[in-house]
Amino acid sequence: MERLVKQHFKADMLNKYGTDLRKMAPEGKLDQVEGRRKQIERIKQILCKRRKDNPCLVGDPGVGKTVIVEGLAANIVEGTVPSKLEGKKIFALDMARLVGKLCIGATTIDEYRRYIEKDGALKRRFLHLKKMSNTQMRLCGLFLPDKAIDLIDEAGARVQLRQARSASKKFVVTEEDIQAVVSMVTGIPLDKVTDKESRRLLNMEAELHKYIVGQEEAVKAYFGSKEAVVRIDMSEYMEKHDASKLFGSPPGYKGHDDGGQLTEAVRRRAHTVVLFDEIEKAHQDVHRVFLQILDDGTLTDGKGRKVDFKNTIIIMTSNIGNSLVAQEDEEDEIRFNTVKLIVAEELKKEFSPEFLNRIDEAIVFRKLNNAQLKEIADLMLAEVYGRLKAKNIIIQVTDGFKRKIIEEGNNLSYGARPLKRATVRLLEDKIAGGILNGFVEEGRSVIVDVNSNGNVIMMITNLLIDLITNQLIDFSKPDIYN
Numbered sequence: 001m002e003r004l005v006k007q008h009f010k011a012d013m014l015n016k017y018g019t020d021l022r023k024m025a026p027e028g029k030l031d032q033v034e035g036r037r038k039q040i041e042r043i044k045q046i047l048c049k050r051r052k053d054n055p056c057l058v059g060d061p062g063v064g065k066t067v068i069v070e071g072l073a074a075n076i077v078e079g080t081v082p083s084k085l086e087g088k089k090i091f092a093l094d095m096a097r098l099v100g101k102l103c104i105g106a107t108t109i110d111e112y113r114r115y116i117e118k119d120g121a122l123k124r125r126f127l128h129l130k131k132m133s134n135t136q137m138r139l140c141g142l143f144l145p146d147k148a149i150d151l152i153d154e155a156g157a158r159v160q161l162r163q164a165r166s167a168s169k170k171f172v173v174t175e176e177d178i179q180a181v182v183s184m185v186t187g188i189p190l191d192k193v194t195d196k197e198s199r200r201l202l203n204m205e206a207e208l209h210k211y212i213v214g215q216e217e218a219v220k221a222y223f224g225s226k227e228a229v230v231r232i233d234m235s236e237y238m239e240k241h242d243a244s245k246l247f248g249s250p251p252g253y254k255g256h257d258d259g260g261q262l263t264e265a266v267r268r269r270a271h272t273v274v275l276f277d278e279i280e281k282a283h284q285d286v287h288r289v290f291l292q293i294l295d296d297g298t299l300t301d302g303k304g305r306k307v308d309f310k311n312t313i314i315i316m317t318s319n320i321g322n323s324l325v326a327q328e329d330e331e332d333e334i335r336f337n338t339v340k341l342i343v344a345e346e347l348k349k350e351f352s353p354e355f356l357n358r359i360d361e362a363i364v365f366r367k368l369n370n371a372q373l374k375e376i377a378d379l380m381l382a383e384v385y386g387r388l389k390a391k392n393i394i395i396q397v398t399d400g401f402k403r404k405i406i407e408e409g410n411n412l413s414y415g416a417r418p419l420k421r422a423t424v425r426l427l428e429d430k431i432a433g434g435i436l437n438g439f440v441e442e443g444r445s446v447i448v449d450v451n452s453n454g455n456v457i458m459m460i461t462n463l464l465i466d467l468i469t470n471q472l473i474d475f476s477k478p479d480i481y482n
Contacts, residue, residue, distance in 0.1 A: 021073035033071035048157035248302025294358035
């Protein structure tokens with residue numbers, strides 16, 4: 001645990017049992033902090049608050065909780081902190097007992113849940129920061145009016161940080177400051193907190209079409225973001241007793257302290273898209289859990305806490321009727337409408353009426369045609385281009401190579417997955433082999449094509465690599481790659 005104390009504090013015991021991080025900073029004994037500026041700024045904000053000024057960093061072991069506090073110590077030494085934090089010392093203690101007023105706690109998710117979260121009085125004295133994989137921080141466990149007061153308090157601390165970098169002594173909290181704090185503590189992007197969100201929603205269909213090819217009906221019904229999706233594979237819930245994994249085991253049973261996979265995910269991030277993949281594979285008792293979620297928007301977990309789903313979007317996928325869709329004639333709209341009716345009947349056989357009655361809309365995906373597969377191939381290739389560009393390798397593919405990918409990945413019954421496998425096998429694996437063989441290096445431009453025998457070849461600068469024999473061949477006709 002890390003401890004922040006006043007400079008004049010008699011720190012004999014702290015020096016005996018702890019390490020002064022502020023002294024280590026100028027000696028170069030602290031690791032350099034990269035990519036954690038937002039988290040350090042958030043801690044400064046909390047420490048500058050008038051009340052509830054004790055941050056607690058929560059995250060998996062080894063993700064960098066301690067280094068964030070070391071970054072704060074370095075900022076204090078550099079003088080890039082508000083006046084309230086100037087001259088403060090930070091001690092890293094190897095003992096559990098803490099003394100003094102201001103403290104920063106760092107612990108793992110499991111330990112926080114086991115020792116702190118169950119103690120309501122202790123929990124509410126910390127602002128819970130969970131360092132997620134996308135480095136977002138969040139505020140949890142507060143209710144109105146306490147929540148509103150804390151937001152205003154932290155917005156004031158934010159202004160203090162901003163004013164510390166300027167000569168002005170006038171502190172004014174604006175609407176934009178409140179919006180920025182709401183965005184920071186909830187993980188909701190700033191443009192979704194403001195009225196820009198309304199304009200974004202109006203263009204949602206066009207925006208989704210940048211990433212989703214075909215499926216007009218689905219595009220009109222779905223929205224969300226990649227970062228906000230919680231995916232639950234329902235093939236892991238095939239047994240009756242698996243239902244408890246969603247909301248947590250009852251008291252006295254193994255795993256009670258761990259919470260539920262679904263309820264914990266939504267408690268940590270209330271504004272999210274929950275994807276239940278292949279819902280038909282789950283046991284009927286699992287389906288009954290959804291009745292309360294879809295009807296009331298709440299679910300009680302194994303510890304008796306109500307988890308709010310009102311700000312979530314629930315999406316379920318199913319392979320029911322997949323064989324019928326595979327036989328669909330894309331030009332025959334009447335035939336497709338017939339398929340939708342048959343699939344609806346199949347759903348009635350698989351799910352109970354009360355379950356289906358709580359679903360807003362059932363959407364049958366259309367079979368992908370060749371033109372759509374080409375668009376999907378372009379999206380997959382663009383993703384590969386981006387990854388290689390980050391390594392300073394520029395890659396281009398010819399139309400002939402694109403045609404080969406589509407030919408080998410064209411299985412209309414299985415959708416776009418064979419196309420992905422073809423892209424990996426024909427392009428990514430070949431590029432990886434070229435990197436291992438030393439043919440493809442940083443700073444090189446690579447053109448991928450198909451020769452007259454249908455084999456994939458790569459041109460690198462003025463050399464041609466036959467990927468069948470791995471032989472370097474003098475390339476005498478570069479114009480064929482125009």
